[in-house]
Amino acid sequence: MLPRLVRVSYTLSTNVCGSNAIFCSNHKVTSVTEVFVSPSLGLAHPVWTERFPWLCQGCTTRSVDGAVYDFGLFSGGSSTESVKENWSTLLGATGANSMVHGHQVHGTKIYTHHTVSAGLNIFPDCDGHVTDSSGVLLSVTTADCVPIFLVDADRRAIAVLHAGWRGIASGILDCGITALKEYSGSCPVDLMMHLGPSICGACYEVGAEVFEALEQPIPLRPSPINLRGVLTQKADEAGIPLTNITVSDHCTRCTESDLFSHRAGDMGRQVSYIGLRP
Ligand SMILES: [Zn+2]
Numbered sequence: 001m002l003p004r005l006v007r008v009s010y011t012l013s014t015n016v017c018g019s020n021a022i023f024c025s026n027h028k029v030t031s032v033t034e035v036f037v038s039p040s041l042g043l044a045h046p047v048w049t050e051r052f053p054w055l056c057q058g059c060t061t062r063s064v065d066g067a068v069y070d071f072g073l074f075s076g077g078s079s080t081e082s083v084k085e086n087w088s089t090l091l092g093a094t095g096a097n098s099m100v101h102g103h104q105v106h107g108t109k110i111y112t113h114h115t116v117s118a119g120l121n122i123f124p125d126c127d128g129h130v131t132d133s134s135g136v137l138l139s140v141t142t143a144d145c146v147p148i149f150l151v152d153a154d155r156r157a158i159a160v161l162h163a164g165w166r167g168i169a170s171g172i173l174d175c176g177i178t179a180l181k182e183y184s185g186s187c188p189v190d191l192m193m194h195l196g197p198s199i200c201g202a203c204y205e206v207g208a209e210v211f212e213a214l215e216q217p218i219p220l221r222p223s224p225i226n227l228r229g230v231l232t233q234k235a236d237e238a239g240i241p242l243t244n245i246t247v248s249d250h251c252t253r254c255t256e257s258d259l260f261s262h263r264a265g266d267m268g269r270q271v272s273y274i275g276l277r278p
Pocket residue numbers: 017199200201202203251252253254255
């Protein structure tokens with residue numbers, strides 16, 4: 001399916017899933033529907049796949065051939081053995097030499113990776129990864145939170161970040177942008193950003209404390225908030241051109257996307273991954 005342009009406004013309201021129509025500015029942000037690549041690789045960005053053939057990017061789905069495809073090493077869902085097997089399957093399918101992942105804590109710690117051991121490497125207490133080395137697959141797992149993909153195509157530098165409301169409030173996006181700047185000299189204006197499959201604005205009702213933490217107008221009662229809309233606003237403020245931003249119209253809860261949703265009671269996690277092809 002071709003991406004479609006969605007005009008957004010500053011209205012903070014319940015989002016109709018797929019429209020992503022929430023407070024960016026009067027610019028256009030492109031909403032995209034990821035395309036299914038294969039059972040083991042899952043969904044990929046339809047434009048980046050064409051435009052950046054040197055990039056390996058995607059988000060897995062909830063099942064493969066009827067079997068649970070769970071990547072949650074710390075979420076208490078599937079057995080550790082089956083989860084590790086799924087990681088091996090994904091690594092083999094991508095052709096990458098190594099993969100990095102972290103014990104995610106809704107913080108802002110980001111690791112930069114140059115040389116990495118073969119296979120799956122787990123890092124303590126972090127929510128983002130950066131590299132400019134080919135063959136290293138960066139990953140975050142989610143089940144409603146937003147996976148943020150950042151690409152500097154000229155410098156071939158990339159990042160992936162895990163963003164729930166706490167991480168967004170703490171500045172995970174700015175930290176990712178800074179990490180790319182320090183590691184590869186990437187300027188925000190040069191970055192492409194994709195906000196992958198996550199819970200949509202209509203499905204994510206939260207209390208006033210979340211609106212306050214995210215510096216949004218505080219409602220009188222629990223109300224829905226669109227985390228991808230908030231992130232788009234923050235990216236705009238950080239200097240990433242809105243024309244460089246795309247937003248997935250998959251919702252982990254309300255679209256028929258075969259994705260794990262924490263709010264829907266799932267213990268499993270999909271993995272969002274990005275790497276420079278070896
Ligand atoms: Zn939804």
